[in-house]
Amino acid sequence: MSHTTTDIPALIRAHGYRLTPQRQIILDTLCAMGGHVTVAELFERVHAHHPAIDRSTVYRGLDFFRELGLVSAAEIGGAAIYEISADAHPAHNHLVCRGCGDIDHLPADLFDDFAARLRDQFGFRADMDSLTISGFCRECGPVDGA
Amino acid sequence: MSHTTTDIPALIRAHGYRLTPQRQIILDTLCAMGGHVTVAELFERVHAHHPAIDRSTVYRGLDFFRELGLVSAAEIGGAAIYEISADAHPAHNHLVCRGCGDIDHLPADLFDDFAARLRDQFGFRADMDSLTISGFCRECGPVDGA
């Protein structure tokens, strides 16, 4: 999978930053892994192909891309998980299965009704992209899980 | 505020455990602080009155009470927050304001509709008590906040 829908080097340079090989590798790897990747997983993969790249470089790279809006971060179970934030799926939330650990996307529109109710009843403007709901997915019913 | 609605010593002994002064202090302090307390805050307060009580004892105490169901834990912004889980408010979620940092309770029934939709459309059985929604409360509108 490629992430060349946007001109990333140009975007980076427009901000006065540099596109280094390390950053390319980090972004490529994250992209190749699909989504919902922990730093540990990403680093493991990066390190397998490029042993010279340091863990801190991965952290800094992810943070860098996050600030550019190319990557989004969520916190699931204490550890940070990252994914490419394509223009295709802008704001979305996460369903995390306590059984199999799988992470699913939750379309934002499903959340809209709920968010509207929060705003009406509580005056609370909820972030549309930082919600993590844990529970059990179809395959991991609470019955066979617990 | 007192937490003597249930006979805590009896409950503890029924499980074969002991009610130590440290545990009493931890529970009393947590209770006195109301709710949504980080371990750091709780320890600070405990330590002010009882310097001999160790941080690890607070952690172990909280964990102990959590297993007994007297206390519930949530993870907000990387740090664990604790609160008394009275029978009065069994399952509830949290609204965390990114502006003032305040944490509000979200009645479970408001979440019910949404949870039902998740179940119908995704076959996902969401936990009713582990949801943390961040955003801006009435006082901290995104406009004046950012």
Next chain:
DNA sequence: CTGAGTGCAAACGCTTTGCAGACAG
């Protein structure tokens, strides 16, 4: 008495940071 519970101190896992050198622009 006895072992559940404590204080101490050290280690843990994840993340961040200071620094000197390296390389993209």
Next chain:
DNA sequence: CTGTCTGCAAAGCGTTTGCACTCAG
């Protein structure tokens, strides 16, 4: 050339753990 970025190593943070001692029952 310049100063952004890297690798290294060390520290930071919140939390957990091993140990010998203590005290609730």
